[in-house]
Amino acid sequence: MLFTLTYEPDGDVDATVLGYLLHKHPAKVQTFSAPVGDIHVFYPEATAERTTAAVLVEVDPIGLVRSKRFRGDAGALDHYVNDRPYVASSMLAVAIGTVFRTAMTGRSDSYPELAESPLPLRIDVPVVSTRGGEDDLVRRMFEPCGWDVVEQSIPLDPAYPDWGDSRYSSVTLSGRVRLADALRQLYVLLPVLDDTKHYWVGDDEISKLERAGEGWLADHPERELITRRYLVHQRSLLAQTADEDDAVRETPLRVHRADAVMQALRDAGAHRVVDMGCGPGALLSRLASDRSFTKIVGVDVSARSLERAARMLRLDAASDAERERIELLHGSVVYRDDRLRGYDAMVLMEVIEHVEPPRLRALEDAVFAGAEPASVIVTTPNAEYNALYPTLGSGGHRHDDHRFEWTREQFRDWADAASSRHGYTVEYRPIGEEDAMLGSPTQLALFRREVAA
Known part of the structure; x- marks a missing residue:
């Protein structure tokens, strides 16, 4: 061409x-x-x-x-x-x-x-x-x-x-x-x-x-x-760009999601954070601008996404101290990685739904048993809310690469079971404008590791 x-x-x-x-x-x-x-x-x-x-x-x-x-x-x-x-x-x-x-x-x-x-x-x-x-x-x-x-x-x-x-x-x-x-x-x-x-x-x-x-x-x-x-x-993306009127834009869902994750990290008292499935660096850039986060690690299976994240963060021009503070690693959420052990928090923001269901137990093992962070934050779409997207067919997903999308009950079932198996408590939070019957467009779970008495 x-x-x-x-x-x-x-x-x-x-x-x-x-x-x-x-x-x-x-x-x-x-x-x-x-x-x-x-x-x-x-x-x-x-x-x-x-x-x-x-x-x-x-x-x-x-x-x-x-x-x-x-x-x-x-x-x-x-x-x-x-x-x-x-x-x-x-x-x-x-x-x-x-x-x-x-x-x-x-x-x-x-x-x-x-x-x-x-x-x-x-x-x-x-x-x-x-x-x-x-x-x-x-x-x-x-x-x-x-x-x-x-x-x-x-x-x-x-x-x-x-x-x-x-x-x-x-x-x-x-x-x-x-x-x-x-x-x-x-x-x-x-x-x-x-x-x-x-x-x-x-x-x-x-x-x-x-x-x-x-x-x-x-x-x-x-x-x-x-x-x-x-x-x-894609209705999920179009919904994020919807305007309140011709001049004033609503806060996009992606911004609500990032705000909710940042608040959960603060509530967990996290300073050393792993962004698992970081993609091109949307959350990493927020973490980098907040000096309360003293160590930030971005992990992704895509080397190209890591290159884009490095460009967004301008790591090539960063000081030695900043390059020490922010690290990008090639890795997968379904494999244990000793480099990720012992952090204050691990974030899986819109990651879990991209994993094939048979591999969820491997994800659970890698995150909760392998890395064993003090806190885990997971966000994922709420499938019930999809009914409010008129052109999204019955059973359709918000993204072509989603392997599944959970209802609120399904998400709670998985999170309750995972927290019980690995010694964590879990708290649920809505993200975005809530519908009285269908809930919020995105759901968040904040896991905290239980401390032995």
């Missing part, structure tokens, strides 16, 4: 400054490795009058199929035979975020004024998808952002014009737009047009949308549609 970005100044500016603004040298072909495949950045044209940067993603379809994060279509053959290597999608968005991360922030030490100014730009995307079927979708997405849109439908087969058009188009965008905004709009809107993503989508997707949409999404007339598609129609 491919897109090109052309800068043709209308003044005395040398167009090759585009290389400085993108932080990619026009005289080099650069290749970057990513989970989706290889990303090539090169300049088909680099003159003072006009400079064009191109991004070509060489998709590795076999690697995607083997990846646990792959979100391919349901049919087994579709994993291998599909349009993914050619059509601009979330894979191209990932590539943009990978190679133009600094440019997306709008920072340029060499040309700060140009980085902050609208520039005459043209973006060409040879193949985009409009698989959702909404009328005039490309124009509805890009025109409110200041682009002139030229869309050309691609026929199913040029040799058989009677067959009509496919669901694909070639698109050219032209306008005076700040470069950082242009890249962030592509980052968000390409997967919106495609109406799918190739990877598992979690709570961190909301913060991605907030960052990439800063300055243009809030006033977009299709904001609701963009949000719904970007979050792949």
Whole structure:
């Protein structure tokens, strides 16, 4: 898949400054490795009058199929035979975020004024998808952002014009737009047009949308549609972004959840904490900002998540003392790990429901018998509350990777049994707005190890 970005100044500016603004040298072909495949950045044209940067993603379809994060279509053959290597999608968005991360922030030490100014730009995307079927979708997405849109439908087969058009188009965008905004709009809107993503989508997707949409999404007339598609129609995530009215946002459930966990840690008197299944670091960043936590350990089975957590925490630029205070470890919640023994508290925030039920006893052994922290905090969705999500089918889960979701009674049965077997007491707390009949959207259990008299 491919897109090109052309800068043709209308003044005395040398167009090759585009290389400085993108932080990619026009005289080099650069290749970057990513989970989706290889990303090539090169300049088909680099003159003072006009400079064009191109991004070509060489998709590795076999690697995607083997990846646990792959979100391919349901049919087994579709994993291998599909349009993914050619059509601009979330894979191209990932590539943009990978190679133009600094440019997306709008920072340029060499040309700060140009980085902050609208520039005459043209973006060409040879193949985009409009698989959702909404009328005039490309124009509805890009025109409110200041682009002139030229869309050309691609026929199913040029040799058989009677067959009509496919669901694909070639698109050219032209306008005076700040470069950082242009890249962030592509980052968000390409997967919106495609109406799918190739990877598992979690709570961190909301913060991605907030960052990439800063300055243009809030006033977009299709904001609701963009949000719904970007979050792949997941009701649990959409509920977190719901507004009280058009201007005032409710506190997202993820914030309520983190607040509840932080309060439970304080109530337990914890100073040395393990965040088990830490993901990209949402809770770790809160712990790090509170100096009452003297030792913080993040553990995850995903090395990529740990890399993202390290970037979020800026550990590469941290002092020696801070790197001693915060440690990231590769590990699993279902295996004993002597490195985790003896901490004040271990947090499993939205972790347990990702474990296959037959492995819950292994999780219980690793946490309560192996690590044996003074306190354990577990949060998990309340399945009864799912009835308040209108589009979540009967028996459906809030996340594709959830292996189960418990009712309040089921959660209490498991927690009571685990605490009894391992010498802990347990206290239950609701998280989020409670329904009189169905309870709260999220449930929390605070385990405390009993001290022998």
